[in-house]
Amino acid sequence: MRRIVIVAIAAAAATGCIHVGSESKGEKIETFRLSPPTIEAGAATPRVDALAVSRPRAAPALDTTSIAISRPGQAFDYYEGVRWAESTPAMVQQLLVQSLASAGIYTAVVTAPTRVPFNQLLDVELRRFEAVSDSDASPPRVVVQLQFTLVDAKRGQRLGSGVATGEATATENRRGAVIAAWEQAMTAALVETVARVRESASATPVPANPPTAAAGNPPPASSSVAQ
Secondary structure, three states: OOOOOOOEEEEEOOOOEEEEEEOOOOOOOEEEOOOOOOOOOOOOOOEEEEEEEOOOEEOOOOOOOEEEEEOOOOOOEEEEEEEEOOOHHHHHHHHHHHHHHHHOOEEEEEEOOOOOEEOEEEEEEEEEEEEEOOOOOOOOEEEEEEEEEEEEOOOOEEEEEEEEEEEEEOOOOEHHHHHHHHHHHHHHHHHHHHHHHHHHHHOOOOOOOOOEEHHHOOOOOOOEEOO
16 A cells, blocks of 8 residues: 655745644745756767666655655655745756766767657666654755666667765755755765766767667657757
8 A cells, every 4th residue: 555645844934944844725835946066077078979868767755846854753744835846856857967968978968758869868766855854953964866777778788877875964954954955965966976977978889870769769749958
């Protein structure tokens, strides 16, 4: 039986505190979107092919716009009055695309599914993406964990894999501080992921033939390409 996740949230807008309590109707929702880190392009010339990044798989408790918090002995709760601007997997997918594009490893980095031809696919699972609180009084610790596999899209061959984890403790139990901790944890996980992808890509020869759209899979009706 699937465990029911209890939505429990509250916010003190006047003080900026961020709490957990019961959800109230009609309260103004403030949305947040994390930013990609600044990643300098490497000295090597970009590979003359494209990388597609999959939408991260995630447990139902994380596949939401709600901002998750876990406490000892309890299921996930969610902060009230604050949301991510888009679902967590969609936001993480865009952050991966932007980070990998700025790294200059490939000539193009796109979101999957896509009509853009690509040779390699980054398959991603979002394993953790929550604030962890030991008590209501103490600032939470944010944990982000990505499991990823770089795949040769034509041959279905694994080129590299790893788990990237970022953690950061908020300086105080306030909205701005908690979101800042999320930025730090997400940045650490992204930087580690980019480094591992760069390492795997550099060890893989560039294919002689141009890539094909979706590596033999039928193209979807729409696509999203990193700018």
